[in-house]
Amino acid sequence: MLVITRKRGEAIVVGDGVEIRVLRVGRDGVRLGITAPAHVTVHRQEVYEAVRAANASAAGTSPDSAARIIARFRRASEPAGQ
Amino acid sequence: MDASIDTRFGTFAVTPSDIVEMVQPIAGFETCRRYVLLAAPVFEPFSCLQGLDEPRPSFLAVPPQLIAPQYATALDPSARTQIDQRDDDALLWLALVRIDEDRAFANLRAPVVINPRRMLGLQVLSADERDAIDHPLPLD
Numbered sequence: 001m002l003v004i005t006r007k008r009g010e011a012i013v014v015g016d017g018v019e020i021r022v023l024r025v026g027r028d029g030v031r032l033g034i035t036a037p038a039h040v041t042v043h044r045q046e047v048y049e050a051v052r053a054a055n056a057s058a059a060g061t062s063p064d065s066a067a068r069i070i071a072r073f074r075r076a077s078e079p080a081g082q
Numbered sequence: 083m084d085a086s087i088d089t090r091f092g093t094f095a096v097t098p099s100d101i102v103e104m105v106q107p108i109a110g111f112e113t114c115r116r117y118v119l120l121a122a123p124v125f126e127p128f129s130c131l132q133g134l135d136e137p138r139p140s141f142l143a144v145p146p147q148l149i150a151p152q153y154a155t156a157l158d159p160s161a162r163t164q165i166d167q168r169d170d171d172a173l174l175w176l177a178l179v180r181i182d183e184d185r186a187f188a189n190l191r192a193p194v195v196i197n198p199r200r201m202l203g204l205q206v207l208s209a210d211e212r213d214a215i216d217h218p219l220p221l222d
Contacts, residue, residue: 038163041106043207051192051205052110054215058180058189059111059139063091066142069179069186070128075222077127 087118089132090140094120101134102196102203105164109192109205111139117203119143119174119196131176131194141194143176149188149217154210157195161206165197173197179219187216 004012011021017037024031034042043051086095102117114133121129127148131141146153155175157167167173174196177188190213196203 038160039105041160047191047207048109050215051189051207054180054187054189054192055108055110055139055141055178055205057182058141058178059133059137061140061142061179061181065181066091066128067124069142069181069219069221070125072221073128073186073219074126076220 087132087134089120089130089138091120091125091130091132092122094118094122094132099201102201104203104205106204108139108141108194111137113137114139119176128179129176131178142179142181143194144179144188144219146175146177146188146190146193149177149219150190150213153190153213154208156209157206158209161195161204165195165202165204166200167197168199171197171199177217180216184221186219186221187214188219189215190217191215 006012006022008022008025011019013019018040019035021033022030023033036042086093096118100118102119104115104117107115111133114135114137116134118132118134119129120132128142128144131143133139155173176194176196177190178194180187180189191208192205192215193208194203194205
């Protein structure tokens with residue numbers, strides 16, 4: 001891991017066109033400003049990991065469980081009395 | 083060239099014009115960039131987003147607006163650029179569904195958005211942090 005010390009207002013540049021700047025340093029957190037090209041996506045790590053885990057779980061759906069859930073969803077969506 | 087693909091949900095005919103290219107991979111499925119959206123009466127109102135590249139993931143998907151009527155479908159400029167959305171392009175929004183035993187959840191936080199005109203897709207993060215990754219589906 002590359003370790004760099006930065007002060008408030010200083011930045012690092014990653015690859016071609018990604019800039020990460022230290023905007024504020026507090027006791028429990030650092031506020032960062034990120035500038036990146038449109039094709040580069042930037043996520044908080046914990047959100048990305050949660051989405052990845054949900055995707056992995058969703059990709060393993062079996063036809064049987066899908067059919068069951070679809071039928072139950074349809075019944076729950078029917079207007080009352082039908 | 084027409085071809086049929088075998089999925090765990092059955093065999094479907096697909097043509098090259100049916101193929102959606104993910105401009106960024108669906109998180110966790112970096113090797114799969116090509117998908118087809120399978121629609122069939124047995125799936126209604128769901129559909130199946132089927133990967134064509136290994137490991138060929140099969141996602142059950144549902145329009146997020148069906149689960150959350152107030153769901154805000156607004157894309158940030160970066161996402162719009164990536165799927166080449168022009169002003170009159172109507173986009174297709176899909177929440178991926180995860181089944182956990184007798185419950186099911188739609189991922190409203192990270193929907194897949196497809197621009198049908200260009201057949202380009204992208205999994206985005208919704209701007210509203212209250213949109214849940216595990217939004218319970220109403221089931222009887």
